[in-house]
Every structure is written in C-alpha cells, then in structure tokens.
Amino acid sequence: MLRVTGRPRIYFLYKTKSNDNGEHWSLPILTSFPNKDSKFNFGRLPDGRFYYVENPDTARTAERNPLVLSISKDGANFDRSYIIANKIYTMKKKGRSKGGQYGYPKGCAPM
Numbered sequence: 001m002l003r004v005t006g007r008p009r010i011y012f013l014y015k016t017k018s019n020d021n022g023e024h025w026s027l028p029i030l031t032s033f034p035n036k037d038s039k040f041n042f043g044r045l046p047d048g049r050f051y052y053v054e055n056p057d058t059a060r061t062a063e064r065n066p067l068v069l070s071i072s073k074d075g076a077n078f079d080r081s082y083i084i085a086n087k088i089y090t091m092k093k094k095g096r097s098k099g100g101q102y103g104y105p106k107g108c109a110p111m
Helices: none
Strands: 012-015 029-034 041-044 050-054 067-072 078-085
Touching (some): 029 050, 050 078
Antiparallel strands (some): 050 067
C-alpha cells in the first residue's frame, strides 16, 4: 500500500503487488482505502484476521483524527471498524510536519 503526499491531494491509498518477493512490482492502482496523507499500518492478528490502523476521515483533511482500527477476515473486505481515539491529543514534542492528532498510527499484533 502506498500513500500520496504533496500535490495533487489524493485521499486514498494505492496498492502494488509483487509475485517474486519484491524483485519486481506492479504499477500502483488506486484503492478505496481512505487516507488523509497520514501514515497507516496493515498487519495480521494471531487468529489470521487482518487489521488496518488509519485516519479515514478525509472531510477534515487538516486533522488526523479519529484513529480507527478496521478488521478483515480475507484481507480485502474490511467490514468491522472501531474508533480507537477521537479526542484532542497534546503533542509531547513539537516537530516539522507533525500536525494533526494521530498522524503516525502503528499496530502491533500480540505474539
């Protein structure tokens, strides 16, 4: 999965695929996964389901809020979503391009 940064603003992720362990990649294809120019994370849970941690609200593009966890049984249809956080969060350290609330989500499945 790839995000678009800069101009033009495209608030959806692209996907690309490799069939040879990353030696060659397909051309990027636009998906229906919303993204507001923030980082995101996909992974797999111990029970085999897939997860996606994201900031999907593209209407409020200056914010990176709410933080949402989406779940899929097959890795393609993410049909369960849960709001993890949706309140004002005060940054602990100021920095360049750190605007918004939850712009660098990272998921980690328990081992």
